[in-house]
Amino acid sequence: MALRIQNREGESPMSLLYRFTKKVQHSGVLKEARSRRTRKRVMNKNKRRLSALHRETKAAEVELSKKMGTYVERKPARRF
Secondary structure (H helix, E strand, O other): OOOOOOHHHHHHHHHHHHHHHHHHHHHHHHHHHHHHHHOOOOOHHHHHHHHHHHHHHHHHHHHHHHHHOOOOOOOOOOOO
């Protein structure tokens, strides 16, 4: 998407830059660029299915260990 800003008569470069940045923000160009930069790759169907099965079996294991009284809750690792 191309944005065109023309210098008005007697307009300072700072006000032109201000108008340009406001127009860019309003148009959503930066938002789109940021979303494309951090876009994650789509997982294939088989990998999603295997991941769901893994989560399901882990949840069942946790539930069973809670019933047995052997479940030890772990603290999440600290990130720096």
